[in-house]
Amino acid sequence: MRYNGKLRAKSEVSTYSPVIAPETEERLHILLNALDCMDARAARDLEILNRSGAEEDLKEFVRQGIISRHQERRLPLQEAAEELRAQFQAALPDDDD
Numbered sequence: 001m002r003y004n005g006k007l008r009a010k011s012e013v014s015t016y017s018p019v020i021a022p023e024t025e026e027r028l029h030i031l032l033n034a035l036d037c038m039d040a041r042a043a044r045d046l047e048i049l050n051r052s053g054a055e056e057d058l059k060e061f062v063r064q065g066i067i068s069r070h071q072e073r074r075l076p077l078q079e080a081a082e083e084l085r086a087q088f089q090a091a092l093p094d095d096d097d
Contacts, residue, residue, distance in 0.1 A: 024088070
């Protein structure tokens with residue numbers, strides 16, 4: 001899956017010079033893609049579990065394991081993406097002028 005979101009509005013692109021280094025923007029896109037893939041994988045695993053014929057108690061135990069592992073693996077990437085977003089937001093020109 002590819003992250004196709006734009007970080008800047010078209011008017012900002014034409015009005016201002018780039019405010020974030022291309023390497024930083026690419027890293028942010030890579031992190032967002034990785035998070036998207038991780039979320040899709042966890043959702044797929046949960047869907048497979050929900051369709052299984054296992055007893056509900058066992059399903060709940062496995063469900064909690066899937067969610068726990070997902071959150072544990074996702075957190076470092078999420079924090080890195082949030083840090084890059086904060087850098088990007090800090091680099092944007094103020095609209096107060």
